[in-house]
Amino acid sequence: MSPDVSRDLKERVMTDQNQKSNNFSPVSEGKIDLLVLSKILWKRRKKIAKTVLIFMIIGLFIAIFSEKEYSSSTTFVPQTSDANVRGNLGGLASLVGINLGALNTDEVISPSLYAEIVNSIPVQKKILATELSFEGYKEKIPFQDYYENYYNPGVFGYLKKYTIGLPKWILKKIKPSKSIDQHIEDENKEIWHLTENEVTLIEKLEEIIKIDYFEENGYILIETSLPEALASAELTFRVQELLQDEIISFKIKKSKNELTFIQDRYAEKEKEFQRAQEKLAVFKDKNMFVNSELAKTKFEILYSEFMIKQKVLEELSKQLESQKILVKKNTPVFTVLKPVSVPTQKTKPKRLVIVIVWLFLGFVFGACKYVYLEAKKN
Numbered sequence: 001m002s003p004d005v006s007r008d009l010k011e012r013v014m015t016d017q018n019q020k021s022n023n024f025s026p027v028s029e030g031k032i033d034l035l036v037l038s039k040i041l042w043k044r045r046k047k048i049a050k051t052v053l054i055f056m057i058i059g060l061f062i063a064i065f066s067e068k069e070y071s072s073s074t075t076f077v078p079q080t081s082d083a084n085v086r087g088n089l090g091g092l093a094s095l096v097g098i099n100l101g102a103l104n105t106d107e108v109i110s111p112s113l114y115a116e117i118v119n120s121i122p123v124q125k126k127i128l129a130t131e132l133s134f135e136g137y138k139e140k141i142p143f144q145d146y147y148e149n150y151y152n153p154g155v156f157g158y159l160k161k162y163t164i165g166l167p168k169w170i171l172k173k174i175k176p177s178k179s180i181d182q183h184i185e186d187e188n189k190e191i192w193h194l195t196e197n198e199v200t201l202i203e204k205l206e207e208i209i210k211i212d213y214f215e216e217n218g219y220i221l222i223e224t225s226l227p228e229a230l231a232s233a234e235l236t237f238r239v240q241e242l243l244q245d246e247i248i249s250f251k252i253k254k255s256k257n258e259l260t261f262i263q264d265r266y267a268e269k270e271k272e273f274q275r276a277q278e279k280l281a282v283f284k285d286k287n288m289f290v291n292s293e294l295a296k297t298k299f300e301i302l303y304s305e306f307m308i309k310q311k312v313l314e315e316l317s318k319q320l321e322s323q324k325i326l327v328k329k330n331t332p333v334f335t336v337l338k339p340v341s342v343p344t345q346k347t348k349p350k351r352l353v354i355v356i357v358w359l360f361l362g363f364v365f366g367a368c369k370y371v372y373l374e375a376k377k378n
Contacts, residue, residue, distance in 0.1 A: 048370060055365065059355045063349055063352075072236040074339060076219065078114070078220050144198070233340050237340045255327045287299070
């Protein structure tokens with residue numbers, strides 16, 4: 001056989017082998033051959049089924065042992081002011097010589113800041129002290145006390161704690177605990193001292209409590225999620241109550257301070273009026289039958305002082321009543337669209353969804369694995 005003929009035969013054999021190899025590869029020249037892909041999947045169906053079975057077992061474990069969660073919610077319309085409207089009209093009004101600056105503009109917290117109010121330390125300290133109803137306990141238990149002494153996270157919770165959360169747990173055990181004296185709280189100061197447990201629980205509160213402002217529809221949504229339905233509803237109501245109290249406190253702070261000032265002045269002037277009244281009465285009793293000019297002059301002085309005190313007191317009384325009305329007028333009234341109710345169905349875990357997702361992940365993982373191995377082999 002000539003060298004040229006031998007060379008041609010070798011090239012043909014190599015070409016045939018390359019074609020066979022390319023024909024069995026699911027990916028060639030950047031294109032996916034579905035027929036070859038389906039053949040590989042069918043060939044490796046038993047191994048893929050085993051992978052799917054393993055993933056299904058993991059999904060079943062998560063679905064069964066995941067902690068139950070009940071969500072309770074409420075919606076209300078936030079307190080707004082026409083101050084923004086006046087602000088928008090101010091520039092236009094100034095062009096025609098109208099001054100809107102003299103109009104009273106109410107101070108209102110923007111609804112977009114409501115979540116920050118709930119996440120503030122003073123409010124969250126009050127939430128930690130909120131007493132809730134938990135199944136198996138006759139009396140209500142404070143949130144903080146329950147999660148520190150009674151809460152059972154379940155199998156999945158412990159597994160998560162000692163796997164993902166193990167480094168944090170070890171650091172917490174190694175780190176020396178601080179004495180209670182270092183955490184004395186003085187509410188009259190702006191500086192707050194939190195224990196390590198409080199910091200952990202506050203982080204948990206941020207996950208449990210959800211505050212959303214829907215600007216287009218103009219309402220606030222408060223939603224909380226807890227392992228028990230009644231406790232979730234009670235916590236939602238408490239958060240709504242605290243949030244509204246903070247908004248009211250901010251809204252009427254100025255007028256309430258003025259009311260307190262007037263009340264203090266009224267109490268002072270009332271005592272002065274009573275003393276002037278007593279002096280005048282005592283003088284009358286002692287000088288009932290005396291007609292001297294000195295006595296008349298003394299009487300006029302005491303009577304004039306008494307009348308001045310009386311007029312001041314009457315004026316303060318009017319201001320006091322007027323300020324009380326102003327405080328009530330400035331106190332926001334919230335329109336609750338959806339009141340808090342005890343949830344009847346749990347929101348988590350959605351067991352069927354969890355199992356389906358893990359089955360899908362198992363199939364995808366198994367298929368990709370064996371297609372890759374088959375392509376690598378060829």
